[in-house]
Amino acid sequence: AQSVTQPDIHITVSEGASLELRCNYSYGATPYLFWYVQSPGQGLQLLLKYFSGDTLVQGIKGFEAEFKRSQSSFNLRKPSVHWSDAAEYFCAVGAGANNLFFGTGTRLTVIP
Amino acid sequence: NAGVTQTPKFRVLKTGQSMTLLCAQDMNHEYMYWYRQDPGMGLRLIHYSVGEGTTAKGEVPDGYNVSRLKKQNFLLGLESAAPSQTSVYFCASSYTQNTEAFFGQGTRLTVV
Numbered sequence: 316a317q318s319v320t321q322p323d324i325h326i327t328v329s330e331g332a333s334l335e336l337r338c339n340y341s342y343g344a345t346p347y348l349f350w351y352v353q354s355p356g357q358g359l360q361l362l363l364k365y366f367s368g369d370t371l372v373q374g375i376k377g378f379e380a381e382f383k384r385s386q387s388s389f390n391l392r393k394p395s396v397h398w399s400d401a402a403e404y405f406c407a408v409g410a411g412a413n414n415l416f417f418g419t420g421t422r423l424t425v426i427p
Numbered sequence: 428n429a430g431v432t433q434t435p436k437f438r439v440l441k442t443g444q445s446m447t448l449l450c451a452q453d454m455n456h457e458y459m460y461w462y463r464q465d466p467g468m469g470l471r472l473i474h475y476s477v478g479e480g481t482t483a484k485g486e487v488p489d490g491y492n493v494s495r496l497k498k499q500n501f502l503l504g505l506e507s508a509a510p511s512q513t514s515v516y517f518c519a520s521s522y523t524q525n526t527e528a529f530f531g532q533g534t535r536l537t538v539v
Binding site for chain 2: 349
């Protein structure tokens, strides 16, 4: 069965510090992987996606993620966090059967 | 472009009442989805549709019905609301399976 684990419920970082949000997935085939961001009271916006090819993918707002098949991971990174990055981040895996399985989310707080 | 539009944005229902949530997309997407978001549980798929006139059950379909009479609209119905259906509901659409899903702004439903 497909599943997505985001082990960190809440992360706090200082503005300007680097960020890494963890995501581990379980899926039998080659996964389609996504990171979405949700600002308070808003819907979800796609940050980046991985379908195939280069395992390091670049997204919007300076985010990147690296697919590591051996670790079943797709961690999201940003070298320098801005206060506007405070939001909730969701990792998702495309299960091939018309569904996206979402992790439980990581809430990011940015302190000045 | 409007993208994905959900109506209403907020609603309070009494137990046993019925209501319909409307989702409209203007991107000519084939696939449409209804999710619910609950604290600590991420997004869970309720029902989805792969084209006009088709619907299918997702992960948590009980207590909900859907219809896709027109390609651009996907309706979610609650026939007899229960407090357990208090949640934030998101509609999404995508061009094909496993491509980027575009989300609406959400509907916050409270059942008392």
